[in-house]
Amino acid sequence: MNDFSFAMLMPMMPELFLAVSGMLLLVLGVFHGDKSSSAIGWLCVLAFAVTTSLLLQNSWVETKVLNGMFVMDQFAGVLKLLILAGLMVSVALSIRYIEDEKMARFEYPLLILFSGLGMMLMVSANDLLSLYMGLELQSLALYVLASIRRDNVKSSEAGLKYFVLGAISSGMLLFGASLVYGYTGSTNFIVIGDTLAAGLSVGALIGMVFLLAGIAFKISAVPFHMWTPDVYEGAPTSVTAFFALVPKLAALGLLIRVLFEAFPTAAMQWSQIITILSALSMGVGAFAALQQDNIKRLLAYSSIGNMGFALVGLAAASPEGAASILVYMTIYMVMTAGTFGVVLSMRRNGVALENISDLSGLSRNCPSSAYALAILMFSMSGIPPLAGFFGKFMVFKAAVGAEMYGLAVFGILTSVVAAYYYLRIIKVMFFDEPVPVFEKGAPFVRRLVVGLSVLFVLVFVLNPSPLVSISRDAVSVFFNG
């Protein structure tokens, strides 16, 4: 165990590379100042690309390093791929936006990079300590990102709110972790799982509940969702896009691993908690969004609702359910990327717009983005044959398979309510009278992201199988023995 060699760190290679390149870019940024922000942005994208290729070359067979703190397996691999894709898209979408908004600072892409590093560590965490470290690395970067426009009241407020509430949730998480450690004698997921298999103790269960509460905050599940609308609205839109795309995926990945590795024997207990979180999230997400006029707030509630749908899969506590979450989140991520691609292009006279009414008559002013957004909204509301339907289909199939009919019926009914506000966006674009046109000249990357996302949504129906198979393979690590 003491014979340390770098070869043992091979499974961590992508993370190490990302960390080192992040630091190098930081040095570069310090020397060249804010004018280098777009160059650093593209270099970050390049770093993500290289990390992705390193990840793909890495072996995805389950290996543990650092005394079992860090695990690399199929599940972590798939999630990291998704995270890296989300990071690339987030940075690529931001570069032009932060220039337009005159907030181009070289720290911006780097903060995304470091939070991404935290996420990659999160999904590989196999120990409560590495879990916490990954989570905090991610969160601290996110707090700063939310308030990156420090001269703007809303942005600072968003950052502060996020930070204070995030700190409370971290506290809960740590308290839960200490309870679990106290009652099981270990911070390692596997050991915790084995100990609890011998007998569930109330203390460990209470610890688990606190852990869940902490993580529920990160994925903005109701009743831990209060920060989401304010942060989404206050943060610059490009940051909101990033918040919507990646962090929740990582937190969900973490949640899945904790629950299935450390607490499989308490499945009955946590399934109840997740059921309630899920039902509340779907309900609040659907009803609260009805009244929103700001598209970012609307998308915030929509993301709360979507987390609820994803949690339906987790509540099923079955392999099928776990796989369905990955399917759901992948599809959701693609749709969100496209949606924010359009929202980022909403500007007039050099000012970014955020109201739904600003989209009025978009179908006549800019048909291509109107159609793209319409298709994405139909998909978000889960209408077949678009991709969004299959996400919902998978999670509800898992719920029905686990005989959770009440949750399935409730969830699918809230999806009808949610359909109303997605349709409202379509209505504004297509049925209302046009208002002055947006500025022309959306950058190529943004159009590419929107285009790819729409294409995915449209053609997913032709071959939905691979994504499901990959997700099943990924979660199989938790269920094979």
Add this chain to the structure above:
Amino acid sequence: MLNHILSLQIFLPLLGVLLILAIPKLSDNGARWIALIVTTAVFGVSLCMMGQYQTGMADLQFVEKSTWFPALNLQYHVGVDGISVYFVLLSTFLTPICIVSCWHAIEKRVKEFMIAFLVLETFMVGTFCALDSILFYVFFEGVLIPMFIIIGVWGGARRVYSAFKFFLYTLLGSVLMLIALLYLYMQTGTTDITLMADNNLDLNVQIWLWLAFFASFAVKMPMWPVHTWLPDAHVEAPTAGSVILAGVLLKMGGYGFLRFSLPILPDASAYFADMVFWLSVVAIIYTALVALVQEDMKKLIAYSSVSHMGFVTLGIFTGTQQGVDGAMFQMLSHGIISAALFLCVGVVYDRLHTREISRYGGLVKNMPRYATVFMVLMLGSVGLPGTSGFVGEFMTLMGSFQVNTYVAVFATTGVVFGAAYMLVLYRRVIFGQQKNADAAAMPDLTRMEFAYLVPLAVMAILFGIAPGLVMKNISPSVSNLIQIYQYNKTPDAPLRLSAVKAQTIEGNHHE
């Protein structure tokens, strides 16, 4: 080609969509022509399919099966039998007519309109061909997207309200069906509609599933009291939208009952038959009375549709050969006649831009040809012997008479009311004084309008005097369905029914 004749009909319209999208700087007329040519070609393929259809065979024909979603064992499985083949034909027949009918009526965003219609055709044909339940659901619900756009963009003054109402009503119904389909999938391990009937579901379970399906199909049908979206949608939709809505989309509900409720959930179907009977009777009488007092032509025909669909649900749940045959025939006949009636309304609407009945009058003087065609269709809708409307109503009534005399008696009075409102409509629009100069100055049917209305009127008469033309293909499949239904319906259903009642009584005691 014969092996893929159904896929050809499903996906050919999408080719049209790609063409419209791919050709740069396509003129509006170009889009119209592409849509017309493609949909006519699809109709041609449908006719070829009819030519190859083997009469007298109850089984599914032109079956195609290939993997679609292997991870979940879902298949691209399509095929038609006597129950679905005419709906396919109806869809492909009405679509080109719709496109011709709105040649001049739709002036803005023509390309988008044509794309929406082509996509709609894909979904409609797909719904009637699909034999995998999830595939069916995908097509069935996909219809909402183009229809929402059609009503919302090209509709009348209250189009936004109507489009939302249409979308949310139907969505609410269908999502419950999705849960039921998932449950059936879990229980039977298959999504194949033809294999799902082979289940041993308990009556208690069947009841819940049946209600979930009912939520979907009853809204789509629409049955009283969930019909309120239909008048709104019809009134606000552009003519072509109303035609498809009345001609094809309403039939999806009836088709669903025949494909899912009867064969897969026979016990529950028998259990709920009485409820459906009475809902149907209410629909037949009540909505006929409502139609009587309408001032808007489209609304009147919309309510008449609800009333006519009442006969369909009545016929289906009799579970007898005549009843179901009659329901099938009624659906086809209504598909032709009500579609044609909406086209007739569209004709005068295009000229005067109002649907108010009182704005018209005495049209027989300046529009004699219109009056003639309208008369044939009106009489068809009334159910005059010799028109297709009569055959359907007569057979469903005969079927229901065998099962429940009271229901048959009440339903028959609906025929009288049906005559009342249609005749009143006809008198007020066609006969009487020419009160308004602009209405009196309207020109008669153009050659194009004549060309698409006459075939529909001819078919209304043809099927009225020779119903055997279609019944010969429908009946074998229906009798097959009835056999499955009667066989699967457990002989001791009444016993189990009483057991359920005993249970609930027991449950009440416990409380």
